Amino acid sequence: MPKFSNSNKLRIVHLLNHLALAYGLVAGEWWMWLAAFFVWNLIGSFGISIGYHRLLSHKSFRTSLWLTNLFSFIGCLATGGSPLSWVGSHRLHHASPDGKLDPHSPIQKGYLPIYLHFWGNVIIPRRHIRDLLKSPFQRFLHRHYFKILVLWAALLYLWDPLIGVFVYSVPAVFAFHAFGMINTLCHKFGYRNFEVKDTSTNNWFVNIWTCGEGWHNNHHKNPSSYRIGLKRYEFDLSAFLIEALRLRS
Ligand SMILES: [Zn+2]
Ligand SMILES: [Zn+2]
Numbered sequence: 001m002p003k004f005s006n007s008n009k010l011r012i013v014h015l016l017n018h019l020a021l022a023y024g025l026v027a028g029e030w031w032m033w034l035a036a037f038f039v040w041n042l043i044g045s046f047g048i049s050i051g052y053h054r055l056l057s058h059k060s061f062r063t064s065l066w067l068t069n070l071f072s073f074i075g076c077l078a079t080g081g082s083p084l085s086w087v088g089s090h091r092l093h094h095a096s097p098d099g100k101l102d103p104h105s106p107i108q109k110g111y112l113p114i115y116l117h118f119w120g121n122v123i124i125p126r127r128h129i130r131d132l133l134k135s136p137f138q139r140f141l142h143r144h145y146f147k148i149l150v151l152w153a154a155l156l157y158l159w160d161p162l163i164g165v166f167v168y169s170v171p172a173v174f175a176f177h178a179f180g181m182i183n184t185l186c187h188k189f190g191y192r193n194f195e196v197k198d199t200s201t202n203n204w205f206v207n208i209w210t211c212g213e214g215w216h217n218n219h220h221k222n223p224s225s226y227r228i229g230l231k232r233y234e235f236d237l238s239a240f241l242i243e244a245l246r247l248r249s
């Protein structure tokens with residue numbers, strides 16, 4: 001089952017959410033932006049950073065099946081693709097960081113296209129996602145990914161358009177830029193704790209938007225550690241949550 005990590009359907013989703021954000025600028029109030037940032041931190045930490053990234057992609061800790069499935073589902077709401085697509089792309093990134101097979105290398109494909117998620121069609125070899133393909137729930141999420149997104153958006157927008165904007169669309173836009181920043185700024189600007197062979201950097205600004213993922217150079221040095229922030233000032237929200245909520249089993 002080859003995977004295309006960045007479909008045109010996702011581009012339409014991203015475009016619509018940016019338009020909704022523009023509406024939010026006109027119709028929303030300041031506290032709604034704070035609420036949207038809070039929602040993004042919930043989706044971004046539990047769904048993407050803890051779920052898609054540290055748990056599924058790198059198996060950096062173990063937890064129960066129901067939590068794995070819950071985090072996988074929450075991650076879908078960030079509009080970054082299904083866990084299968086995301087994890088496959090991410091494993092390709094680590095297999096060849098900045099190299100020709102890196103699906104979102106700004107060195108290979110340019111900073112602006114990668115920031116805007118124009119990666120071209122990426123085919124993910126089956127062997128990179130063999131473990132996830134064994135899970136019926138992961139196959140379900142992949143097959144029905146866009147239906148899940150549309151249902152989630154429709155429920156919120158029918159409840160109240162402003163709830164749709166600030167609970168679905170604006171957090172999804174934050175997610176879009178968070179992915180873009182990690183893939184570009186964290187391979188260009190910032191400091192390095194480790195002289196690894198790729199261009200990865202630690203970037204405090206990106207970290208504010210990515211739930212602890214901004215210490216990307218630390219992560220490239222040791223991808224199998226669930227703790228990415230290492231120094232006292234490298235706050236890592238996701239590692240904090242993994243420990244405080246005792247998510248490891
Ligand atoms: Zn990287
Ligand atoms: Zn990683």
